[in-house]
Amino acid sequence: MVRNTAQNKGETNMDMQALLQLAADTKETQELVTLVPWTFIIQIINLFIQVFLIKKFLFKPINDILEKRRNLADKSIREAREAQDKADSLKEQYESSLTKAHAEAAEIVSEAQKEAQVKADTIVQEAEQQAAGIKARAAADIEQEKKKAINEAKDEIGGLAMDIAGKVVEKEINEADHRKLIDDFINKVGA
Incomplete structure (x- = not known):
């Protein structure tokens, strides 16, 4: 039993040492967990x-870079919108000008056609008037020539009649002479 007691003592010793060790570990653990006011404040x-x-040297430069990029993106978007608005405005002006130009061209063509028709009508009227004038002059010339020819024929016939009458008076005409005089007269008038 002595041996048992020694053995028990040895075990108890070991248990004690384990307890002491555990207590020491617990104390260290408590020191780690325990809040020391000065350490906490520091x-x-x-x-x-x-x-x-971190805020001054990391966040501020990053925020500045992000702000610059945001401003650049906003500026690009704004410029793109302005360019789009300007392009739309120019497109509307172009379409308006094009429509106006088509209308003006159609009006110019219409006026040119009207002027051409008026000129054509005027030319036709002038030509008709000239033709009528030429016809009237020709008719007057023909009438004048006809009267002149008739007057000349009358003068000639009168002269021939006087000649015939003078010859008849000078001599008595027999039937053959009379026919001869008439034939001569007709030949002279026909020539």
Whole structure:
């Protein structure tokens, strides 16, 4: 039994040592978990300093870069919209000008056709008037020539009649002479 007691003592010793070891570990653990006010305050100050430094040297430049990119994108979008509006405006002006030009061209063509028709009508009227004038002059000339020819014929006939009458008076005409005189007269008048 002595042996048992020694053995028990040895075990108890071991158990004690294990308990002491456990107690020591627990104390260290408590020290790690325990809040020390000065350490806590320094850690808070350290956290604020880190946040400040990160914000100043990391977030601010990143935010500045993001802001510049946002402004650049907004500017590009605004310029694109302005360019689109300007292009739409120019397109409307072009279409309006094109429509106006088509209308003016149609009006010019219509006026040119009207003027051409008026000129053609005027030319036809002038030609008809000239033709009528030429016909009237020709008719007057023909009538004048006819009267002239008739007057000349009358003068000639009168002269021939006087000649015949003078010859008849000079001599007595027999039937053969009379026929001869008439034939001569007809030949002279016919020539």
